[in-house]
Amino acid sequence: MDKLQIKRLREGANLPRRATESSAGYDLCACLPEEGEITLAPGQAHIFPTGIAVGMPHGQMVGLIYARSGLAVRHGVVPTNCVGVIDADYTGELLVSLQNTFDTPYIIRHGDRIAQLVLTPIFTPPIQEVEELAATGRGEGRFGSTGKR
Numbered sequence: 001m002d003k004l005q006i007k008r009l010r011e012g013a014n015l016p017r018r019a020t021e022s023s024a025g026y027d028l029c030a031c032l033p034e035e036g037e038i039t040l041a042p043g044q045a046h047i048f049p050t051g052i053a054v055g056m057p058h059g060q061m062v063g064l065i066y067a068r069s070g071l072a073v074r075h076g077v078v079p080t081n082c083v084g085v086i087d088a089d090y091t092g093e094l095l096v097s098l099q100n101t102f103d104t105p106y107i108i109r110h111g112d113r114i115a116q117l118v119l120t121p122i123f124t125p126p127i128q129e130v131e132e133l134a135a136t137g138r139g140e141g142r143f144g145s146t147g148k149r
């Protein structure tokens, strides 16, 4: 399987799509056939259904749900969980939790593009506990420890 499989779970659900051929993310749409729209009051969070489930191509993969920049920057509507992590074996509905961080209400309507799904390979080696880590150039130097004047 080398395709991203999509299963529509609700009637009226929009398929994810990339805005252009080079877009990294597949835009996810709110699926609100009954409500029609939901108003996010300032500070309010809501979990939006997308009406779809995904089957990821084989290999170690993860789906990451990121903000759409326009919605975030212009309207302050951002994923509540910062980035949603979609496990490759998750076959349930993709959900997008959004919060309105600005001080004006914002309306999300059925079919609105609310977030984007990015698929990426991951590396999940087994864990080995050790007494010492291999020496590195940075060592234990933390925040701001390089480039000091």
Ligand SMILES: O=c1ccn([C@H]2C[C@H](O)[C@@H](COP(=O)(O)OP(=O)(O)OP(=O)(O)O)O2)c(=O)[nH]1
Pocket: 065, 081, 083, 084, 085, 086, 087, 088, 090, 093, 094, 095, 096, 097
């Ligand atoms: O924004 C999100 C985040 C997660 N999920 C789904 C897919 C994911 O595989 C599952 C579990 O997410 P996660 O592992 O982040 O949640 P958890 O709170 O750690 O719960 P769990 O114990 O189920 O892993 O929920 C979404 O639909 N949207």
